[in-house]
Amino acid sequence: MNQFTFYNPVKLVFGKESLEQLNDMVKAYSNGNKVLLTYGGGSIKKTGLYDKVMEKLSDFEVFELAGIEPNPRVETVRKGVEIVKENAIDFIVAVGGGSVIDGTKLIAAASKYDGDAWDIVTRKAEVKDAVPFGTVLTLSATGSEMNSGSVITNWETNEKLGWGSPLVFPKFSLLNPEVLYTLPEHQTVNGIIDSMSHLLEQYFNEADNTEVQDQMISGVMKTVMKTGPVAVKEPENYEARETLMLSSTVALNGFLRLGYVGDWATHNLEHAVSAVYDIAHGAGLAILFPEWMRYVSKQSPARFVKFAEDVFNVEAALSDEEKINYAIDELQNFWTSLGAKQKLSDYGVKEEDLEVFADKTLIYGPFGNFYKLQREDILAIYKAAL
Amino acid sequence: MNQFTFYNPVKLVFGKESLEQLNDMVKAYSNGNKVLLTYGGGSIKKTGLYDKVMEKLSDFEVFELAGIEPNPRVETVRKGVEIVKENAIDFIVAVGGGSVIDGTKLIAAASKYDGDAWDIVTRKAEVKDAVPFGTVLTLSATGSEMNSGSVITNWETNEKLGWGSPLVFPKFSLLNPEVLYTLPEHQTVNGIIDSMSHLLEQYFNEADNTEVQDQMISGVMKTVMKTGPVAVKEPENYEARETLMLSSTVALNGFLRLGYVGDWATHNLEHAVSAVYDIAHGAGLAILFPEWMRYVSKQSPARFVKFAEDVFNVEAALSDEEKINYAIDELQNFWTSLGAKQKLSDYGVKEEDLEVFADKTLIYGPFGNFYKLQREDILAIYKAAL
Numbered sequence: 001m002n003q004f005t006f007y008n009p010v011k012l013v014f015g016k017e018s019l020e021q022l023n024d025m026v027k028a029y030s031n032g033n034k035v036l037l038t039y040g041g042g043s044i045k046k047t048g049l050y051d052k053v054m055e056k057l058s059d060f061e062v063f064e065l066a067g068i069e070p071n072p073r074v075e076t077v078r079k080g081v082e083i084v085k086e087n088a089i090d091f092i093v094a095v096g097g098g099s100v101i102d103g104t105k106l107i108a109a110a111s112k113y114d115g116d117a118w119d120i121v122t123r124k125a126e127v128k129d130a131v132p133f134g135t136v137l138t139l140s141a142t143g144s145e146m147n148s149g150s151v152i153t154n155w156e157t158n159e160k161l162g163w164g165s166p167l168v169f170p171k172f173s174l175l176n177p178e179v180l181y182t183l184p185e186h187q188t189v190n191g192i193i194d195s196m197s198h199l200l201e202q203y204f205n206e207a208d209n210t211e212v213q214d215q216m217i218s219g220v221m222k223t224v225m226k227t228g229p230v231a232v233k234e235p236e237n238y239e240a241r242e243t244l245m246l247s248s249t250v251a252l253n254g255f256l257r258l259g260y261v262g263d264w265a266t267h268n269l270e271h272a273v274s275a276v277y278d279i280a281h282g283a284g285l286a287i288l289f290p291e292w293m294r295y296v297s298k299q300s301p302a303r304f305v306k307f308a309e310d311v312f313n314v315e316a317a318l319s320d321e322e323k324i325n326y327a328i329d330e331l332q333n334f335w336t337s338l339g340a341k342q343k344l345s346d347y348g349v350k351e352e353d354l355e356v357f358a359d360k361t362l363i364y365g366p367f368g369n370f371y372k373l374q375r376e377d378i379l380a381i382y383k384a385a386l
Numbered sequence: 387m388n389q390f391t392f393y394n395p396v397k398l399v400f401g402k403e404s405l406e407q408l409n410d411m412v413k414a415y416s417n418g419n420k421v422l423l424t425y426g427g428g429s430i431k432k433t434g435l436y437d438k439v440m441e442k443l444s445d446f447e448v449f450e451l452a453g454i455e456p457n458p459r460v461e462t463v464r465k466g467v468e469i470v471k472e473n474a475i476d477f478i479v480a481v482g483g484g485s486v487i488d489g490t491k492l493i494a495a496a497s498k499y500d501g502d503a504w505d506i507v508t509r510k511a512e513v514k515d516a517v518p519f520g521t522v523l524t525l526s527a528t529g530s531e532m533n534s535g536s537v538i539t540n541w542e543t544n545e546k547l548g549w550g551s552p553l554v555f556p557k558f559s560l561l562n563p564e565v566l567y568t569l570p571e572h573q574t575v576n577g578i579i580d581s582m583s584h585l586l587e588q589y590f591n592e593a594d595n596t597e598v599q600d601q602m603i604s605g606v607m608k609t610v611m612k613t614g615p616v617a618v619k620e621p622e623n624y625e626a627r628e629t630l631m632l633s634s635t636v637a638l639n640g641f642l643r644l645g646y647v648g649d650w651a652t653h654n655l656e657h658a659v660s661a662v663y664d665i666a667h668g669a670g671l672a673i674l675f676p677e678w679m680r681y682v683s684k685q686s687p688a689r690f691v692k693f694a695e696d697v698f699n700v701e702a703a704l705s706d707e708e709k710i711n712y713a714i715d716e717l718q719n720f721w722t723s724l725g726a727k728q729k730l731s732d733y734g735v736k737e738e739d740l741e742v743f744a745d746k747t748l749i750y751g752p753f754g755n756f757y758k759l760q761r762e763d764i765l766a767i768y769k770a771a772l
Contacts, residue, residue, distance in 0.1 A: 001628060003401025008394070014645065015389025209625040211609045212632050219601025227597065239595040242387060246598050246644065255641055258632065259400065 001207045001259025008254050010146045011172040014246065016238075018174040019136065022056040022093070029132045029171040032090035035060040036083055038104045039095045040068050044138060047182050053095055053136060063087055065107075068096065071153045071160065071274075072103030077117045080107035084131060092133035094170075098142025101135050102150040105168040108133050120163060121152050127165035134172040138179050140245040141191035141282065143198060143252025145173035153275075159363075160271050175249065177241035185232060188244075189338045190282025192228040195248035196221060197285040199256070201267060203307060204296075204370040207260035217256050218310040220247050225334055232338055265368030266292045269381065272360035279347050286340035290332040291385040296371045297324045303370070304328075344385050354382040387593045387645025394640050396532045397558040400632065402624075404560040405522065408442040408479070415518050415557040418476035421446040422469055424490045425481045426454050430524060433568050439481055439522060449473055451493075454482065457539045457546065457660075458489030463503045466493035470517060478519035480556075484528025487521050488536040491554040494519050506549060507538050513551035520558040524565050526631040527577035527668065529584060529638025531559035539661075545749075546657050561635065563627035571618060574630075575724045576668025578614040581634035582607060583671040585642070587653060589693060590682075590756040593646035603642050604696040606633050611720055618724055651754030652678045655767065658746035665733050672726035676718040677771040682757045683710045689756070690714075730771050740768040 013021050026035060035057055044050040054062065065080045083089065084107060094104035110117035112129035119125035137145045144150065149164035180188070199221045203214065224247050231240040250256065269292065270284040297304040301320055308314045308327035318326065336342060358378045366372045373381070399407050412421060421443055430436040440448065451466040469475065470493060480490035496503035498515035505511035523531045530536065535550035566574070585607045589600065610633050616626040636642065655678065656670040683690035687706055694700040694713035704712065722728060744764045752758045759767070 001400075001632075003403055004399075006398040006400070007396075010393075012392040013390075014387075014392070017389055209628060211613065211629055212606055212636060215605025215609050216602045216636075219605040220598055223597045223601050242595060243597055246387075250598060250602075 001210050001213070004259040006254060006258055007166065008146065008169065010169050010253070012146055012175065012249065013172060014175045016176055016178055018176045019052060019056065021172075022053065022134075022136065022174060023059060025134055025172045025174070026057065026060065026091055026093065029134065030060075030091035032088075033060050034063065034087055034089045034091075036063045036065060036080065036089045036092045036107075037095065038065045038068055038080060038092060038100055038107065040066075040070070040097070040100050042066060044095055047179070049095065049136070049138065049179060053093070057093065063089060068100045068103040069153075070099050071151075072099045072106075074106070074118050074121070074152055074154045077103050077106045077110065077152065080104070081110045081117055084111040089131065092131055093136065094133060095136040095138060097137065097139025098144040101137075101144040101170070102142070102152065104133055104135070105144075105148075105150040106152055106163075107131070109165060109168055118152075118154055118157075121154070121161050123163065127167050130165070130167040132171050134174070135170045136174045137245075139183065139187060139191065140175075140180060140248045141194040143195070143249055145170060145175065146249050146253035158275070160275055173249075175245055177238060177245045180231075180241045180245060181236045183235070185235070186280070186283075186339065188232055188235070189340060190280045191248060192224060192231075192244065192338065193282035193286045193335055193340060195244075195251040196224055197266065197282075197289055198248075198251040199224075200289060201264050202257050202260070202262040204263040204303060205257075205260035206263075206369040210259065213256055213258055213260075214306070214310055220250055220256070221311050223247055228338060261369050263368050263370035265371070265373050268361050268367050269357070269378065272357040273344065273349065275360060276353065276356065277347050277349055283340060283347075286332075286335040287342060287344055287385050288381065290328050290342075291381045293328045293331075294384065295377065295381050297328070300371055344382070349386065351383075351386060354379055354386065357382055387596050387599070390645040392640060392644055393552065394532065394555065396555050396639070398532055398561065398635065399558060400561045402562055402564055404562045405438060405442065407558075408439065408520075408522065408560060409445060411520055411558045411560070412443065412446065412477055412479065415520065416446075416477035418474075419446050420449065420473055420475045420477075422449045422451060422466065422475045422478045422493075423481065424451045424454055424466060424478060424486055424493065426452075426456070426483070426486050428452060430481055433565070435481065435522070435524065435565060439479070443479065449475060454486045454489040455539075456485050457537075458485045458492075460492070460504050460507070460538055460540045463489050463492045463496060463538065466490070467496045467503055470497040475517065478517055479522065480519060481522040481524060483523070483525025484530040487523075487530040487556070488528070488538065490519055490521070491530075491534075491536040492538055492549075493517070495551060495554055504538075504540055507540070507547050509549065513553050516551070516553040518557050521556045521560070523559055523561045523631075525569065525573060525577065526561075526566060526634045527580040529581070529635055531556060531561065532635050532639035544661070546661055559635075561631055563624060563631045566617075566627045566631060567622045569621070571621070572666070572669075572725065574618055574621065575726060576666045577634060578610060578617075578630065578724065579668035579672045579721055579726060581630075581637040582610055583652065583668075583675055584634075584637040585610075586675060587650050588643050588646070588648040590649040590689060591643075591646035592649075592755040596645065599642055599644055599646075600692070600696055606636055606642070607697050609633055614724060647755050649754050649756035651757070651759050654747050654753050655743070655764065658743040659730065659735065661746060662739065662742065663733050663735055669726060669733075672718075672721040673728060673730055673771050674767065676714050676728075677767045679714045679717075680770065681763065681767050683714070686757055730768070735772065737769075737772060740765055740772065743768055
C-alpha cells in the first residue's frame with residue numbers, strides 16, 4: 001500500500017435510540033444556542049421525524065433551511081450561508097441523506113469565508129474554518145455522514161463537483177435504522193447499488209499489497225449482497241436495515257481506503273449522464289459499472305480475477321476469463337434482480353448523447369486511478385452501456 | 387447489534403516515511419516545547435531509532451523516561467508523572483510497543499490528577515484531563531497505538547488491570563513497518579497470535595446480527611493467517627510486515643467492534659497465568675484459546691459453526707461438530723506451525739497452580755460476555771490446557 005494518513009473524528013451513534021442524544025450532542029459541540037436546521041423536500045415532516053428533532057432542540061433557537069435538493073445546488077447553499085451569517089448561528093443540524101449533508105458541509109465552510117461558496121468547491125478558496133455541525137441520517141447510501149467529502153451542483157456553470165476538507169467532518173452522526181422503513185423501494189435499491197459501487201471503486205485501486213483492505217471490502221460487499229434483497233422484500237426488517245445502514249457508512253468513511261484513493265472513473269462516467277438525464281445516481285451506476293468492468297478487465301485482468309475469487313468464490317477450475325465474466329454477470333444480475341435497469345437507452349439516452357457525456361467527463365482530462373480512461377475508452381464503455 | 391457509539395480521533399500515519407512527520411505532529415498538538423520521551427528496555431538505542439527520534443525532536447526540550455516494562459508497572463508510571471509535573475511538560479512521545487504506550491496513557495492521565503496514578507486504574511478517580519501524547523510504534527500486537535485502553539500491573543497489590551478513557555487516545559501514531567525487521571522471531575509470532583486473539587475475542591460477542599463485523603473480522607483473520615508465516619520466514623519482507631502491522635492496529639482500534647464488547651474471557655484466563663509464570667501474553671493465548679473454544683463450543687455451538695464457515699471455509703457436508711473441531715484444530719495447528727506451544731505444562735505449570743489461577747480470574751466474579759465462565763468452567767479449561 002502507499003503511505004497514508006487516516007483520520008476520522010466523527011462520533012457515530014447507531015441504534016434505535018440514537019436520536020435521544022441529539023440535545024446532549026449539540027450542547028457538547030456548540031458554543032451558543034442558535035442552531036440552523038437543514039433538510040430536504042419535507043419528507044421528514046410527513047414521517048414525524050421533524051417534530052421529534054424540533055422537540056430535542058427545544059433548548060435552542062432554531063432557524064431553518066428547507067429544500068436542499070437531491071443534487072444540492074450552490075444557490076441553496078448560499079441561502080444557508082446567509083442565514084448563518086445574519087444570525088450568528090453556532091451549530092448546524094442536518095437531517096437528511098447524503099445530499100442534505102453534502103450541502104450542509106458547504107454551508108458550514110462557506111459561512112466562515114468572506115467570498116462566494118462556489119470558490120470553495122472550485123478550490124479557489126482554502127477552507128480555514130467551519131461552523132460545527134452534526135447529522136441525523138434519513139437515507140443510507142453516500143456515507144457522507146462519516147466523511148469529509150461533498151458533491152455540489154452549479155447550474156449556472158453546468159458543473160457538478162466534489163470537494164472536501166478535514167474541517168467538514170460532522171461532529172456527530174445519529175443513525176437509527178428504523179427511519180429507513182418508509183423509504184420508497186427504488187431508494188432502498190439505489191442505496192444498495194451506491195454503497196456497493198463505493199466498495200468497488202475502492203477495491204479497484206492504484207496500490208499494491210492491500211490484502212487487509214481487500215478482505216474487509218469483500219466481506220462488506222458479500223454482506224450487502226446477502227442482506228439487500230431482505231430489506232427490499234421486508235422494508236421493516238430491522239436487522240436487514242441495520243446491516244445495510246452500517247455497511248453504507250463503512251463503505252465510504254475512509255476506513256477501507258487505507259493507502260489508496262480508489263479508481264472512481266465510473267462515478268465520473270455516471271455524473272456526466274445524470275447531469276443531462278434524470279437518472280438516479282445508483283441507477284446509473286448499476287448500468288455503467290458492469291460495462292466499466294468488462295472493458296477494463298480486458299486491459300488489466302489480474303485484479304478482476306482476484307475480485308471474482310474474493311467476492312464470488314469462483315471455482316478454481318475456471319479460466320481467468322471465465323472467472324471474470326462470471327463475477328461481472330453475477331454482479332449485474334444481482335442488481336437487475338433488485339429492479340435496476342441494464343441499459344442507458346432504458347432512460348431515453350441516445351447514441352448522439354455519448355459524445356456529450358464524454359466531453360463532460362474529460363473536463364479535467366483522462367481519469368481513473370486504477371485504469372486511466374482516454375476518450376476512446378470512455379466512448380467504448382458508454383456504447384456498451386447504451 | 388446493540389446500540390453503540392464509535393469514536394476514534396487518532397491520526398494514523400502509516401508507511402516508511404512516517405517518522406518524518408514527528409516534528410510537525412508534535413508541534414500541531416503541543417502547547418509548548420517540553421516533551422517527555424518514554425520508551426522501554428533500550429532496544430531503540432541499538433536499532434538507531436532513538437537517535438532518529440531525538441533528531442526529529444531537536445526543536446524541543448526533551449526529558450526521558452526509560453525502562454517501561456513489558457508489563458508496565460504503576461511504580462514506573464509514577465516516575466513518569468513526577469517528571470511531567472516537575473517540569474510542566476506539554477506533550478509525551480511514546481516510542482515502543484503496547485506496554486510503553488499503555489504506561490504512557492496512565493502517565494498522561496495521572497499527570498493531570500492530584501492523587502496516585504493507581505486510583506485511575508481502579509476507577510477510584512475519574513479521568514478529567516490528560517497530557518496530550520503521540521506514539522512511534524516499534525512492535526505490532528496490542529493495538530494500543532489506536533485505542534484508548536491500557537493494562538497496568540501493580541506488584542504491591544498483585545493486580546494486573548485494564549482501564550481506559552476517551553481522553554487517552556493518542557493524538558497521532560506513526561507506524562513504519564520497517565521497524566519490525568529486527569524483532570526476534572518469537573515476538574513476531576506472539577504479535578500474530580495476540581492480534582488474532584483480539585479478532586477472536588470480538589468475533590465471539592454478545593450481540594445479534596453482526597454480519598458486517600463478522601465478515602470484516604474474518605477477512606482480517608484470514609489475511610493474518612496467510613501473511614504471518616511469510617513474515618516469520620522473511621523478517622525483512624516489507625509487504626508482509628506492512629500487512630501484519632495494519633492488521634494488528636485494525637484488530638483492536640474499535641472499528642471491528644461496533645455494537646458489542648466481545649467475550650474477553652480468554653484474556654482474563656491468560657492474565658492469571660502470566661501473572662505467576664513467565665509466559666508471554668501471545669504464547670499463553672495460543673494455549674488457552676483453543677481450549678476455551680473446545681469447551682464453550684459444546685455449550686453454545688451455533689456461533690462456532692459460523693466461525694468455521696466464515697474463516698475456514700469448511701465443507702458444507704460436514705456435521706456441525708466436525709466443522710467446529712476442524713476449525714479449532716486448524717487454528718491451533720496454525721499457531722503450532724509458527725512455534726507456539728500447546729500446553730501450559732511446557733512452561734512448568736503444575737496441576738496445583740490451576741486453583742490459584744482460577745482465584746485470580748474470579749476477583750470480579752464470573753466473566754466472559756459471549757459465555758459466562760463459572761469456577762468449574764474455568765478449571766475445566768485450565769485442565770484441558772495443562
